[in-house]
Amino acid sequence: MQFTVALDGPAAAGKGTISKALARHFGFAHLDTGLLYRAVGAKGGDPVTAARGLTQADLAREDLRSLEAGAAASRVATIPEVRQALVRFQRDFARRDGGAVLDGRDIGTVICPNAEVKIFVTASPEIRAHRRWLEVGGEEADVLVQVRERDARDMNRADAPLKPAFDAVMLDTTAMSIDDATRIAISLVEAGLRP
Ligand code: DC
Numbered sequence: 001m002q003f004t005v006a007l008d009g010p011a012a013a014g015k016g017t018i019s020k021a022l023a024r025h026f027g028f029a030h031l032d033t034g035l036l037y038r039a040v041g042a043k044g045g046d047p048v049t050a051a052r053g054l055t056q057a058d059l060a061r062e063d064l065r066s067l068e069a070g071a072a073a074s075r076v077a078t079i080p081e082v083r084q085a086l087v088r089f090q091r092d093f094a095r096r097d098g099g100a101v102l103d104g105r106d107i108g109t110v111i112c113p114n115a116e117v118k119i120f121v122t123a124s125p126e127i128r129a130h131r132r133w134l135e136v137g138g139e140e141a142d143v144l145v146q147v148r149e150r151d152a153r154d155m156n157r158a159d160a161p162l163k164p165a166f167d168a169v170m171l172d173t174t175a176m177s178i179d180d181a182t183r184i185a186i187s188l189v190e191a192g193l194r195p
Pocket of ligand 1: 012033035038073074103154
């Protein structure tokens with residue numbers, strides 16, 4: 001069975017937690033596509049060469065979760081040749097047998113426009129910064145600045161900007177626990193699976 005769930009949205013909206021829970025619940029494979037851009041940014045050197053030669057070892061680096069790695073990812077993600085180099089891998093993953101959840105920024109719009117279920121997870125910048133700050137510590141105001149910078153870069157780039165697909169269901173988690181958001185996402189996928 002081929003079945004793709006596309007989960008897009010800005011940084012720290014809850015995409016990672018929700019997509020992992022969906023994958024576990026339905027037995028689907030999960031791809032955090034942000035990790036691909038983080039690995040390209042962390043590799044250094046020419047980003048296009050890095051994207052074309054990405055290996056499993058690059059994706060397994062332990063320093064990919066930091067705020068710096070996120071900012072570097074957001075910068076290399078503006079380069080069309082970098083994005084192009086990562087398309088095939090993501091599409092192959094999406095159509096693997098047994099179902100797949102991909103989370104990112106452009107899954108429903110560019111990578112998998114025919115995904116069976118599309119969800120756009122969002123939340124206010126303040127609450128996203130607060131959640132990220134709980135994970136990374138430091139000054140909460142600095143985290144908010146970084147969240148806003150990343151939003152601006154991801155939304156305003158020319159190639160595959162962050163935006164909801166026209167047929168995506170919006171899931172605003174600002175005033176919602178992540179458990180409630182996950183329950184809603186599960187019911188959306190259940191509805192998509194029904195014949
Ligand atoms: O989801 P994340 O925070 O790990 O993503 C890091 C950066 O990678 C994000 O700011 C923009 C880029 N990205 C992208 O352009 N397209 C994707 N599908 C996923 C991430």
